[in-house]
Amino acid sequence: MPIDWIMGLLxxxxxxAAGAVFLLVNGRVMGASGIIGGLVDRSGLGNWPEKAxxxxxxxxxxxxxxxxxxxxxxxxxxxxxxxxxxxxxVGVGTRIANGCTSGHGVCGISRLSLRGIVATVFYxxxxxxxxxxxxxxxxxx
Amino acid sequence: MRNIMAFIVGGLFGxxxxxxxxxxxxxxxxxxxxxxxxxxxLAFVMGGAILPMAVAWRFVEGRKPVLRxxxxxxxxxxxxxxxxxxxxxxxxxWGLAGLCPGPALASLSFGGFGGIVFLIAxxxxxxxxxxxxxxxx
Numbered sequence: 001m002p003i004d005w006i007m008g009l010l011x012x013x014x015x016x017a018a019g020a021v022f023l024l025v026n027g028r029v030m031g032a033s034g035i036i037g038g039l040v041d042r043s044g045l046g047n048w049p050e051k052a053x054x055x056x057x058x059x060x061x062x063x064x065x066x067x068x069x070x071x072x073x074x075x076x077x078x079x080x081x082x083x084x085x086x087x088x089x090v091g092v093g094t095r096i097a098n099g100c101t102s103g104h105g106v107c108g109i110s111r112l113s114l115r116g117i118v119a120t121v122f123y124x125x126x127x128x129x130x131x132x133x134x135x136x137x138x139x140x141x
Numbered sequence: 142m143r144n145i146m147a148f149i150v151g152g153l154f155g156x157x158x159x160x161x162x163x164x165x166x167x168x169x170x171x172x173x174x175x176x177x178x179x180x181x182x183l184a185f186v187m188g189g190a191i192l193p194m195a196v197a198w199r200f201v202e203g204r205k206p207v208l209r210x211x212x213x214x215x216x217x218x219x220x221x222x223x224x225x226x227x228x229x230x231x232x233x234x235w236g237l238a239g240l241c242p243g244p245a246l247a248s249l250s251f252g253g254f255g256g257i258v259f260l261i262a263x264x265x266x267x268x269x270x271x272x273x274x275x276x277x278x
Contacts, residue, residue, distance in 0.1 A: 004162060008182040011161020012189020018153035019190065020197035025146050027206030028213050030154065032243035037267040053144040055246060057151025062159045063250035072159060074240075074248045075167045076255040082237055087245075087259040089234025091266020094242060096274050097227025098216065101241045102154075104228070105187060110194035118220050119228040126232025127173040134237060136176060141237060 019107055026050065031103025032058075033094035041095070077141055093123075143208045155247040161186040164248040166239025173236050223277050 019030040028050075035051045038044020044051065066072060077083060094100040097119050099108065104123075108116015134141045162168045162182055171180030201212055235241050238259055240248075245260050252259075 004168070004180075004182050005185045008161045008185035009189040011157040011159070011163065012186035012191075013193060014153050014157030014160065015186070016157075016190035016193035018150045018157060020193045021146065021153070022150040023194070023197050023206070023212070024200055025207040026143050026150070027209035027211060030150065032154075032241070032246070033267070036242055036246070036264070037270065040264050040267040041271050043271070049144050050147045053147040054151035054154075057148040057153075058155040058243065058246045059151075059249050060155075061152035062155040062164070062247045065156060065159055066251045071251045072162075072164060074164055074252045074256060076238060076240065076252060076259065077166075078255065080255060080258050083255050083259050084262040086234040086238030086240070087262025088266040088269075089230050089237070090241060090245075090259075091234075091263035091268075092270045092273060093227045093229070093231030093234060093266075095227070095267050095270030096223050096277065097231060098224070100231060100243070101235075102243050106190040106194055109187075110191040111198045113218070115216065115218060115220055115224055119224055122225055122228035123232035123235060124173070126229040127236035128175045128232075130233045130236030131170055131173040132176050135170075135174065141170070 015102070015106060016110075019102070019110075022054075023107075029103060029107045030054075031099050031107060033100040034098065034103055037091075037095045079140070082141060097123075146208065154243060157190070158244050158247040161189075164244045164252075169239035169241075169244075170236065173239075223274060226277060 022028055022030040035054055039051055099119060104116040104119035158164055163186055168180055168182050172183035206212055240259055245263055248256055
């Protein structure tokens with residue numbers, strides 16, 4: 001088995017463990033877009049210190065890890081127009097759908113939620129078609 | 142105490158995203174590149190993450206969280222237009238850049254200028270979303 005797959009599985013277990021702790025200890029669903037978006041549009045300010053603390057951990061721990069082990073490049077495209085459009089689509093889409101890869105994908109599918117499964121099918125489908133079009137047909141990304 | 146736990150949860154989440162390679166946009170786009178050089182890593186990440194969560198959901202019924210008196214209410218189970226339209230828009234952005242909200246934050250410290258541009262654009266999109274959500278109702 002390629003090392004990337006094993007690291008994927010190990011990292012995935014950590015992500016799932018994080019979600020399990022947040023559910024069983026804090027009683028909340030670990031959805032990144034809901035946590036960030038609830039602060040941005042002020043719909044989820046009720047427990048803002050909890051959300052801010054989670055976001056702080058999410059930024060600071062990888063920062064310390066990359067300082068200790070070396071930077072892992074993100075290989076994000078240099079085309080800032082593509083980056084900006086992609087960011088707007090991700091922000092709008094995840095908030096309209098009320099979830100992203102962590103909320104619908106990890107937390108939704110694991111409870112066999114129909115919404116989670118449908119959302120995941122559509123965002124992976126749309127993502128697959130986007131990569132096909134913009135990489136193989138248009139050659140932009 | 143809940144805030145300290147939330148910080149630890151965020152840290153575990155970020156460590157998992159980094160270790161699994163999900164802050165590498167090429168690995169995410171490789172997973173979506175079904176017609177090119179397909180990279181199945183994301184399936185291992187998803188599978189690994191779903192396992193502990195599936196166990197955790199089994200402990201919810203009839204119990205209370207350790208540090209709170211109730212769990213979040215289950216969302217409205219309706220599969221509607223907003224879920225589908227939103228997920229398609231998200232998928233387009235995810236495919237274009239290879240970043241979703243969690244990794245966008247986890248890679249903020251080492252993602253360079255482009256990563257900051259993505260984050261600002263994503264936050265702007267989140268700010269506009271309520272208006273579009275109303276339009277879809």
